[in-house]
Amino acid sequence: MxxxxxxxxxxxxxxxxxxxxxxEALTIVLAVGLTRGWRSSLLGxxxxxxxxxxxxxxxxxxxxxxxxxxxxxxxGILLLLFGMRWLRKAILRSAGIIGLHDEEAAxxxxxxxxxxxxxxxxxxxxxxxxTSFKATIIEGLEVVFIVIAVGSTSATxxxxxxxxxxxxxxxxxxxxxLRAPLSQVPENTLKFTVGLILTCFGVFWIGEGLSFPxxxxxxxxxxxxxxxxxxxxxxVRWLGRRNVVSR
Amino acid sequence: MKILIGxxxxxxxxxxxxxxxxxxxxxxxxxxxxFLSRGQVSLSWRGPVLFLGVVLxxxxxxxxxxxxxxxxxxxxxxxxxxxxx
Numbered sequence: 655m656x657x658x659x660x661x662x663x664x665x666x667x668x669x670x671x672x673x674x675x676x677x678e679a680l681t682i683v684l685a686v687g688l689t690r691g692w693r694s695s696l697l698g699x700x701x702x703x704x705x706x707x708x709x710x711x712x713x714x715x716x717x718x719x720x721x722x723x724x725x726x727x728x729x730g731i732l733l734l735l736f737g738m739r740w741l742r743k744a745i746l747r748s749a750g751i752i753g754l755h756d757e758e759a760a761x762x763x764x765x766x767x768x769x770x771x772x773x774x775x776x777x778x779x780x781x782x783x784x785t786s787f788k789a790t791i792i793e794g795l796e797v798v799f800i801v802i803a804v805g806s807t808s809a810t811x812x813x814x815x816x817x818x819x820x821x822x823x824x825x826x827x828x829x830x831x832l833r834a835p836l837s838q839v840p841e842n843t844l845k846f847t848v849g850l851i852l853t854c855f856g857v858f859w860i861g862e863g864l865s866f867p868x869x870x871x872x873x874x875x876x877x878x879x880x881x882x883x884x885x886x887x888x889x890v891r892w893l894g895r896r897n898v899v900s901r
Numbered sequence: 902m903k904i905l906i907g908x909x910x911x912x913x914x915x916x917x918x919x920x921x922x923x924x925x926x927x928x929x930x931x932x933x934x935x936f937l938s939r940g941q942v943s944l945s946w947r948g949p950v951l952f953l954g955v956v957l958x959x960x961x962x963x964x965x966x967x968x969x970x971x972x973x974x975x976x977x978x979x980x981x982x983x984x985x986x
Contacts, residue, residue: 864938
């Protein structure tokens with residue numbers, strides 16, 4: 655039971671967060687492939703993956719040199735900022751205050767932008783390569799950050815990496831099979847869940863970094879998740895009602 | 902260079918979207934680190950107090966966003982009315 659409490663949140667957080675990011679990257683790589691050619695699109699994505707792997711190799715070993723408590727504090731603050739950003743946005747989207755992210759609209763926007771740059775398809779298309787490369791780097795960096803952040807401070811880097819890799823593999827398989835943006839993925843629900851998990855992780859690691867003893871040790875994470883989930887759902891209901899009244 | 906700046910901006914955007922929100926989160930963590938760690942609050946309550954502050958910051962921000970959204974929608978309606986008249 656203790657092992658479950660230790661590993662499950664890490665694997666779940668990295669899987670769900672990576673799923674959101676891979677879906678967003680796939681949308682752009684698909685748009686580039688269909689408008690500028692698959693060669694430049696896939697080369698750009700591959701170059702992005704190689705650069706990310708190099709970054710992980712460099713930073714992964716550098717992290718070992720940082721004292722654990724300082725690492726917990728810094729990673730905790732970054733996780734808290736990241737998680738709270740996603741959670742805030744997910745609450746506002748669920749309450750209808752801001753619009754939902756639409757993967758099909760993002761795909762159409764990206765395709766339109768690339769088509770407006772001209773229709774030529776040389777053997778190597780620089781614009782297609784750079785667009786695909788940039789998307790892979792940006793979305794991939796978020797995955798790398800989450801894997802390192804949730805894994806490095808609790809010596810669960812491998813389970814976190816396995817969670818992210820499973821998400822990546824799933825998205826690639828679905829992308830190849832469908833050759834269309836994965837618009838059916840409930841992105842806001844995923845962001846809501848990941849925002850909750852990362853916020854709890856962030857608070858937990860800040861506490862550890864400041865030497866605060868958590869009541870119930872690792873189980874404090876679960877309790878924080880339940881409380882934050884309840885408060886967030888109530889917040890969505892309350893905001894949703896006030897939003898409707900104000901219209 | 903343009904791409905590199907774009908990537909760096911995106912990385913910063915991972916953590917900071919609403920600057921005021923990020924500053925308040927940072928200030929709360931700083932306050933907890935500076936004052937709660939000095940022993941004014943009992944050891945076992947420090948973690949829960951940190952967590953409760955974070956929850957309050959979140960609730961304050963989403964409420965403020967609702968008000969901001971309302972103001973924007975009223976302004977948009979006024980603009981539309983001016984255009985049609």
